Amino acid sequence: MRKMKQLSIILGVLLMPLWLLAQNPGKKLTSVRMIGRADSNRNAIYLRWASATPNSWKLNNKYGFILVRYTVIRNKQMLPVPEKLVLSPTPLKPRALEEWENLAKKDNNAAVIAQALYGEDFNVSINDKGAAKILAQSQELEQRFSFSLYAADNSFEGALMAGWAFVDKNVKADEKYLYRLKPAAPAKLLAADSVSVFISPAEYEPLPAVQEVIARFGNKGVMLNWDIQMLSQYFASYYVEKSDDGGVNFKKVNGLPVSNFDNGNGKQTRMFFMDSLKENGKEYQYRVVGVNPFGQPGPPSTIIKGMGRDMLAAVPNIRNAYVDKKGVLQVNWIFDEKGNNAIRGFLLKRADNIKGPYEKFGDTLAVTSRTTALKKELGASNYFTITALAKEGEGSTSFPYLVQPEDSMPPAVPVNVKAVIDTNGIVTITWDRNTEKDLMGYKIFRAQKKGEELVPLVDSIWYGTKFRDTLSLKMLNKRSYYAVTALDTRFNQSAKSILVEVKKPEVIPPSPAVISKFKVEGTNVTLNWIASSDSDVVSHAVYRKIPGDTSKPVVVRTFRGKDTTSYTDKGLTGGKSYIYYIVAKSEGGLTTPSEELTVITAQQANTEDAQFTRMYAYTQPEKRRIEITWDHNLQQVAELQVYKAEGGKQLVLWKVLPAAEKGIYDTNVQANTEYQYGVMAVFSSGAFSSMKTVTTKY
Incomplete structure (x- = not known):
């Protein structure tokens, strides 16, 4: 196993995307980062992590990691207290050197990891003296760190051996887990930060196929290129597979993965790969397979077919193309001057997308020309190629070059926006499709109340003209409001459409009215109430019933809206009990009764003589x-019953006096x-006289 230190890593240098692993000094990072992925059978969770800096890598390899799992959700219900399970009883760290031998013999990436962890040196020249030695040692540590992380991205078994990965097979599809990883190194050596992944086995997402694979066949060679920007979150490396038997068998070209060599500034959006062909005129088929950091391959891309052919040795290449301030397209290209004698000129072509079709965009250009300027109408996205027209045989064409003129004009506001809600609270929003050629999609907004700020319902772009939203029928708002905006390919956004309103089907009855006060005057009862506070109440009805009577209550009077808040029920039977309540009714037909009020009407004498002749009040300051x-x-x-009221309030019983009394003093008064x-007589029969009242100001 000591021979492992002698493993050559020259191939790794050729394939290693150092930019991918370099640190950004302007961005603060944690000492470790982690990702997770559900197994396709939904019975396992794969975890991968990596140290963020060479120093933290060294410490984490020495002390290891602590991995803890918390079960947070079960059967779509959040647990009151998450269930904790320590997945690493002892810290996860690299296996002993002797355990690596079998895997290293069959997996070159695992051998690189072992060499980085245990090798005596890492092919870095070290000066024996001074600061140069310190610098070289720092460079060696950084290379061990970088190469090992790259190798781990291409060998999941190696990552498991290194303590940089874990497979949790004790999982259930109806549960969701929070995995928390923390370095085991002492806090004085490494900041005690941690990273987490929140994932469920049911959240398996198939890997996508590599997109936009393009092949340019030439003289016993082919140049492949494909999009890497869209799939950068999925794949770290790619395999190019080749078939020379009509697609029956595909073999990996060179048997090695291909990685992105961009410097990390995000400008490179496509991967390029060249392969040689044994002969021209024979069909070869290619496809590309992406590989994620778990070592899992995605589905193959669409197969690209072609054959080598005799071509010009020189190929033009567009160096720059743009639209200047005057709206003129400026294109310049390079072409080997030695090939001028073999061509008859150049032809500029244009397409709306990278796959074409490409159409002629101007006249044939002179053999010696290397620039052209044209003022013609362009689309939002324009792909240009320049073709060297051969005097004999097939010419050669450059790779496409994208030109996007500045565009700050937003699309038109979406029109004919409609929203319809069903009885379950599902809202269907529709609108007419915009006609702009550079239209990308739409955003849908909602507000729970009129005048409230509209919030988007989708994080990205909605590409259709129909959207469904679900409203909670238990929320107190009766209406919701929707609007739609349009976005073009430059993310210019239109103004919001006209606001459309939907009224939710009612499942919550209105708030009740409140009987605030009442007054009994003989056989008349006056009720006052506070109307329901709901805005969609259409009526208030006064109900009356007799205690103990099982018949249907009487609707005394119904008032539309909320304006009327009092009513006098006249001509009742004296000395009898009545029960009153107010029923509020909403637009949806739901009703809510108020609390009941029981009153007793006065039993009056039947003669006109049963009344007081006079009553006076004298102030004596x-x-x-x-x-x-x-x-x-x-x-x-x-x-005798004496009543009193202060400041216009309701008369209430104040004193009960013997029948012979003719007056009383009130000493509880204020200036x-x-x-x-008021005074009223109670007869021996239980009947009441009418009340005599007087008012004075003290």
């Missing part, structure tokens, strides 16, 4: 009192206050 007197000629009086008094 010097004695701080009011004298109230009255007179009557009533017979068989059992007692500048109006008082009302």
